[in-house]
Amino acid sequence: MTVKAQFDHSNCGDCPIRHRAVCARCDADELEELESIKYYRSFEAGQTIIWSGDQMNFVGSVVAGIASLTQTMEDGRTQMVGLLLPSDFVGRPGRETAPYDVQATTDVVMCCFRKKPFEELLDHTPHIAHRLLQMTLDELDAAREWMLVLGRKTAREKIASLLSIIARRDASVSQKGLSGPIVFDLPLTREAMADYLGLTLETVSRQISALKKDGVITLEGKRHVTIPDLGRLMEEAGDDSDGGFLV
Amino acid sequence: MTVKAQFDHSNCGDCPIRHRAVCARCDADELEELESIKYYRSFEAGQTIIWSGDQMNFVGSVVAGIASLTQTMEDGRTQMVGLLLPSDFVGRPGRETAPYDVQATTDVVMCCFRKKPFEELLDHTPHIAHRLLQMTLDELDAAREWMLVLGRKTAREKIASLLSIIARRDASVSQKGLSGPIVFDLPLTREAMADYLGLTLETVSRQISALKKDGVITLEGKRHVTIPDLGRLMEEAGDDSDGGFLV
DNA sequence: GTTCCTACTTGATCTCCGTCAAAGCAACCA
DNA sequence: TGGTTGCTTTGACGGAGATCAAGTAGGAAC
Structure with missing residues (x-):
């Protein structure tokens, strides 16, 4: 003491x-x-x-x-x-x-x-x-x-789930308020993402392209991600919970 | 003491x-x-x-x-x-x-x-x-x-995995030697199995029928299962490990 | 510069499983 | 005996994602 x-x-x-x-x-x-x-x-x-x-x-x-x-x-x-x-x-x-x-x-x-x-x-x-x-x-x-992600979510939802985990985890270190855009570098290759999500790397790539096209995320190069609206991303992930336990 | x-x-x-x-x-x-x-x-x-x-x-x-x-x-x-x-x-x-x-x-x-x-x-x-x-x-x-089952196994492998878990878990109670055939009643509906495996109940039903047709399992009624050869079932499950931790 | 090499993207095709629909079957009730 | 209900099976069809196959982009080595 x-x-x-x-x-x-x-x-x-x-x-x-x-x-x-x-x-x-x-x-x-x-x-x-x-x-x-x-x-x-x-x-x-x-x-x-x-x-x-x-x-x-x-x-x-x-x-x-x-x-x-x-x-x-x-x-x-x-x-x-x-x-x-x-x-x-x-x-x-x-x-x-x-x-x-x-x-x-x-x-x-x-x-x-x-x-x-x-x-x-x-x-x-x-x-x-x-x-x-x-x-x-x-x-x-x-x-x-x-297990819910692997068993029941679509490829697009899986990608959104993974991105929102990394974003929130990252954000909790760098900034407390989650209001503004979130920026980070993807620490995983497409293949590693695929292995985590139970997908193939081609599907991962396609879905990331789709999320980019739809304005849910922005990409500079292949790894540098900007998330303008975390709430939007979490909707895409089919996430109702706060996801506090993830990773 | x-x-x-x-x-x-x-x-x-x-x-x-x-x-x-x-x-x-x-x-x-x-x-x-x-x-x-x-x-x-x-x-x-x-x-x-x-x-x-x-x-x-x-x-x-x-x-x-x-x-x-x-x-x-x-x-x-x-x-x-x-x-x-x-x-x-x-x-x-x-x-x-x-x-x-x-x-x-x-x-x-x-x-x-x-x-x-x-x-x-x-x-x-x-x-x-x-x-x-x-x-x-x-x-x-x-x-x-x-997570491996949900992310990477086929429907047939998923069913075989679930059956072998139940069989081994059941067998560990009833008999020590795992050599003979194993008999048990499925404690789950097809829907519950589907929810566990990340499948639909129709797919569960079809794959069970297929395993039956191929002689991997025997069914009396809809729930009473006989597994003549656990090793064969575990091969079908794509299981190399002893699976000791499962459920 | 050229040549690798690795990571990634995109396209074409295939297939497993989901979806929709109908029917079988046993238990239970009247 | 027939009806209802819950669980299961089976069939037909379509689509999400896997597979196969090029092709692009960026970085490092030389």
Whole structure:
């Protein structure tokens, strides 16, 4: 309690696990302990961070860049099952092996903790375990929300859904008010978008062209997107909810 | 430890939460505490147990019957996002409102705990929190596995996937060896299957007929299914993994 | 500059599944 | 016995999106 004051939280942002898993009700002793088992790793775009079935010897969170969770069938069909943006957590306390491939979609920096010590830390600091449960429930909600996209939405709605997720997620970092136009660079190739949406890259391309033609979005080059009216985009996505849990 | 011996665990099976969330490392005092906040509720097939957006004042688990989690879009398109079989947990410690509709697919009996006291129990019994995290991670894996089904599998593969989930889940209760034929009653209407699989009920019906014609399954009446060769069915599902996490 | 190379776009065609429609079948009631 | 109702099957047809196939654009290497 008095100890807390001694700890510098000013740059919690640069290591999101600290912020998301700990700072909510932090304690300097635990932070020191986390600090001692922490290390950083960098990955280049396209690199596989973890192979499905591998032994996991760390957990951690994305500090910069975008990573994806993907599943692949024997014949090569692949489905992305999660998009990891900065501050998202990776890893399964209590699990031995990774259930999916984790790939760096862009260049990625991860903040890692050795798994064993982290699990021990979990055992004697209930509020971190509690925080982890909340994060896992959020991910579960996002996954289920995405099941609706995959199962029932049209190609156009799927694209609009993905764009509005990225837009809102991006907007929440850069600006609080969502009134003005939103501008961002697409961090995904058309193929990656297709893998996330259960489409082919050709269909993705066609639908993006269609949304552009209809004035729902503006494109400069192939990646730089402007969304003049987020509400309009969300209508296109068939989204009645606030979509708060998505990604 | 000595106390444990005094507690009767012989019928843990009739209230799965006890078994799944507690008995793994149980303690009579906690069980007594759980007992005091426990009650049962019954629902008829078709009834909605919880409406999306409702205040949740309990958590619990399914004791008998099958319940489903569903999302509905404004225009009526619906997607099932979870199938709750006996022993599955319902509810979100730390969440105020329900994110999805929970519906009784068959007649359902639930074992409920008042939410507030249950959350307090969680706070001072870390191993229950731990168990709950594991269960949530399992659900997350199941949801992500299902995203592959929804996004990339053909109608025939989807049906085979669903049948093999039910078969394996059923078989794990009734028999340990999976060598012989598996027999069970489909607990879902064609429409419910369609909602789960992101198909129409007509397509479900057609694909079931096709699997029957091809000898992958046998049908007596409309619901009684025999699976002569589970391996064959899993091939049809395009399933290379053991699918251990599914539902 | 030229030559790659990768990412993307666009067109033509095909096909799986959705839509619309009708009919079968069992349970239940009168 | 016939009628109603809910679930299911089957058929005919059309369309959204997949597949196959060029072709464009931009960046890096030389």
